[in-house]
Amino acid sequence: MKSAAMEHYDISLLYVEDERVTREQISRILQRIVTELYVAENGQEGLELYREKRPDIIMSDIMMPVMNGLEMAREIRALDRDSQIIMLTAYSDTEYLLECISLGINQYVQKPVDFSQLATAIETCSNYVLLKRKLLQQESRIQMLSQAVEQAPAPVMITSLNGSIEYVNAMFSRLTGYQATEVLGRNPRLLKSDLNPDEVYRDLWETIAGGKEWKGELANKRKNGSIYWEMVKICPLRDVDNTVTGFLKVSQDITERKQYEESLQYLGTHDPLTGLFNRAYFDTELQRIESSREYPVSIVMADIDGLKGVNDSFGHDEGDRLIKGAAEVLLSAFRSGDVVARIGGDEFAVLLSRTDHDAVMAAIQRVKGCESDRQLGDFARSLSLGAATAATPDELLDTMKTADQLMYKDKAERKRQHVQNSRMID
16 A cells, blocks of 8 residues: 555544454554544444444445445445445446445545545545534524524514515514514514604615614604614625625614603603693793794793692692692693793793783683683682783893782782672671
């Protein structure tokens, strides 16, 4: 047998040879070039070793006692159609060659063994084994990544270049209510709500179409019509040539955070007891209107008569009921666009843009008209009112003072009438 240098292969190999001298000689060489070597003296022993060890490559003589190499190869093929088998034989009979072909023998080396021919056969089989191993590792990695994405706690979506949905994970379904089968092939606009400005979508598509990553917040719509908020990241997917083939969207449900922010914003501008605007918001609107073109501007000041007495005599729960009732009266009498605010414990103010004196006095009359209402009458009768109108920005602050003075004048008059009526009853 001719000898030459040979590479080392990270494979396992089963060598089956009944002739002792040849077996020992070739085994010494194989031990240096493969990671694991298993040696058998006949086909039956080789088959048992194969079943136990499952080597990557089988190299066997044909003519052997007990079970020959072709019979062993036939049994191995029944166990694994893809096993790499090299046959060694001193025979060149056509019948053996045809049977090797019918069994799908991968390589065929004649005896006496030519080392270079054997090296080529082992290299060819090893390359196939290593390539298959690499592909299996890649498949395993892809499967692992696929499971990771599918089970990820974040909603994931993959679309084609034209926006057609190609994949969504389980978290997407839990968040949106859509099963994968309901959205595959459809456009993500099925999630679109009316809360996002059109400029947001234009910026999104221009960014990802340019091959860049887009980040932002989107309000989307579930299958049941309810709104949810997402922190979204969308990036292009590229192939080995760096060509964009689709888009990946990964998001985070931030609905609770947005609701919390909205509640904080609400509390920052509204009175928690009545739901009316608070003093801070009223002052902000007053400053805004001062430099606007919304004149004439009217201001109504209102105050609850006897709130302290109610609190002292009946408790603060009854006082709170009186405050909320007064707020309801004011809301019913003024327009939805008017700024109705609670600016103190028993004080209210209403800011009415583009409202002249006659219009604001009509609103005052609507408040007084509630005195005959079965549900709101007691609350309406508890309110003292004053109103004034500013024709220009320079008059606005004085207008508020005037409305306040008129309110106190109304309060004094109501008190005087109450005392007078009490004396008449006595």
